[in-house]
Amino acid sequence: MVWPMTGTRVEVVDAAKELDGAVLLRPTSMVAGPGTCVVLRGPNGAGKTTLLRLVGGLTTPSGGTVTLDGARADERDPATRDAVAALLGAPATYRDLTLVDHLTLVDATWGRDPDTCAERVAAGLARFGVDDLADRFTHELSSGQRHLFHLALTWFRPARLLLLDEPEQRLDDDRRALLATRIRERCAEGTTVVMACHDPDVTAAAADEVVEVSGEPG
Numbered sequence: 001m002v003w004p005m006t007g008t009r010v011e012v013v014d015a016a017k018e019l020d021g022a023v024l025l026r027p028t029s030m031v032a033g034p035g036t037c038v039v040l041r042g043p044n045g046a047g048k049t050t051l052l053r054l055v056g057g058l059t060t061p062s063g064g065t066v067t068l069d070g071a072r073a074d075e076r077d078p079a080t081r082d083a084v085a086a087l088l089g090a091p092a093t094y095r096d097l098t099l100v101d102h103l104t105l106v107d108a109t110w111g112r113d114p115d116t117c118a119e120r121v122a123a124g125l126a127r128f129g130v131d132d133l134a135d136r137f138t139h140e141l142s143s144g145q146r147h148l149f150h151l152a153l154t155w156f157r158p159a160r161l162l163l164l165d166e167p168e169q170r171l172d173d174d175r176r177a178l179l180a181t182r183i184r185e186r187c188a189e190g191t192t193v194v195m196a197c198h199d200p201d202v203t204a205a206a207a208d209e210v211v212e213v214s215g216e217p218g
């Protein structure tokens, strides 16, 4: 796999989600093209996370369609898994692995050259300013540091599409600005970014487009 890669085109047409009679997402449409960042904005419970899960193929819509480069989003399809790096809640981590170990594992999983792994891992941690914590275990981090590590982990694997659920959470002003810079860098490389965000400054700095998810009947 060549890195960086061209971004994925995301098309959501009247996607809706119901579960056991409850409405998780009312019909919503959006398009995100390669190299653009679309921010999903709306009140708590409106359906932003549900929409991100639909785009990642983690769940199927009850109505409408969700496609990635024209193919149905489906996490069981290797094409979806190859394309998508998602930070939707805390990722699975290992209690007995340090931060360096985690990124080294990801590097090996993607078949990268072991001779240059250490350099890439150091740069991957530095990207979100957690390189000085490289030899800590995840349970030895503050909640904000742990979140920065989760961002570093998400950024580290090759991906055409980044899905981020409130990536600004627990970050101070400087780190929120850093996050916006990192998102713009990824867009400049061609990656598509779709994220839910409650922060107006991060939204203003990172978004090419804002999609309102209202949660109200249309």
Ligand SMILES: Nc1ncnc2c1ncn2[C@@H]1O[C@H](COP(=O)(O)OP(=O)(O)OP(=O)(O)O)[C@@H](O)[C@H]1O
Residues within 6 Å of the ligand: 019, 022, 023, 024, 025, 042, 043, 044, 045, 046, 047, 048, 049, 050, 051, 196
């Ligand atoms: N597994 C579930 N079963 C039933 N209802 C659910 C489930 N998951 C979410 N919901 C409901 O679906 C609606 C949308 O939730 P969702 O998490 O997508 O909202 P959100 O816009 O991301 O909210 P927030 O800004 O609070 O994170 C909410 O009313 C929520 O209670």
